[in-house]
Amino acid sequence: MxxxxxxxxxxxxxxxxxxxxxxxxxxxxxxxxxxxxxxxxxxxxxxxxxxxxxxxxxxxxxxxxxxxxxxxxxxxxxxxxxxxxxxxxxxxxxxGVESGHWDAPAGAVNDAPVLYAVFFEVPPQHADEFDRWYVEDHIPTLMKCEDWLKVRRFEIVDGEPGKYTHLALHYLASTAALSSPERDEARRSPWRARLAAQDWFKGHYVVFEKxxxxxxxxx
The missing domain is CATH 3.30.70.100 (Alpha-Beta Plaits)
Incomplete structure (x- = not known):
């Protein structure tokens, strides 16, 4: 589906x-x-x-x-x-066109009670490092949380009103995942800190319930 x-x-x-x-x-x-x-x-x-x-x-x-x-x-x-x-x-x-997806060890999830959407506008010259950070560092850490069920990443090919280029949809078992130790660990990552020090690194975060x-x- x-x-x-x-x-x-x-x-x-x-x-x-x-x-x-x-x-x-x-x-x-x-x-x-x-x-x-x-x-x-x-x-x-x-x-x-x-x-x-x-x-x-x-x-x-x-x-x-x-x-x-x-x-x-x-x-x-x-x-x-x-x-x-x-x-x-x-x-x-x-x-958005899907660029990758990651499922929890328990298997693919078709439905989840909570959807956490994260948008970024990434300058072209920083896109490769941003993607590597997300795939190699950020997602693996988040998915150590048992309530982090699935992640899907997209390249935005058209849209309004924001000028975003990247979207990640995180499928969660509950909003408690957003205050989990695993998410805290992901946000304290040295790699993330290097990116966050740059002016363009400004995410737009929205939480939804099914x-x-x-x-x-x-x-």
Missing amino acids: FGKTILFSEMIPDSAWEADFNEWYDTEHIPVRMRAPGFVGAQRYHGVDSPAYLAVYEMESPAALATPEYKEIKGSPSDRTRKMLNGVTGFTRYI HGQRFKAAL
């Missing part, structure tokens, strides 16, 4: 019609996309420290967003969809 490409999209509905927003998202907005070629699945989340709702769409490749079927979905929204999209705030939309069940592509 995971694809090699994701669409990471956040929205904040007005609290007065939040229930209507969720009903629309679950019964119309996602299901119509699950019928489009190249869409593999989707999972919704809600911000732990924000009112934002997140949908992570799983796709075979970025080409899923360029098919005639998807262009029809985007170009001919229902009246209800138009009303909802015109009323939300806090909109984000990032397309909202609802995973959607699968229509057969």
Whole structure:
């Protein structure tokens, strides 16, 4: 149910019609996309420290967003969809192509209660060292924590409003993983300290809790 490409999209509905927003998202907005070629699945989340709702769409490749079927979905929204999209705030939309994934020793995880998203804008001349630090130092240390179930890394090929280049999605058994000794160890790493001393090393960190069940592509 995971694809090699994701669409990471956040929205904040007005609290007065939040229930209507969720009903629309679950019964119309996602299901119509699950019928489009190249869409593999989707999972919704809600911000732990924000009112934002997140949908992570799983796709075979970025080409899923360029098919005639998807262009029809985007170009001919229902009246209800138009009303909802015109009323939300806090909109984000990032397309990421997977560059690697790591599973806990217990095996692959399809669902996790908590999603921890980490964005970075990495200058091209620092990308190689950033990637090596993440893969060789950061991820191995984090995944010594039993609540750190999976890590997926992405290169962002398009998106707004941030100018991020790299995204890591960390799948956690609980938010307790974020205050674990293993995460403290990872953040005290000398390699990380060398990177953190540079002006560009400014991550954007967001924590979400799973909202609802995973959607699968229509057969």
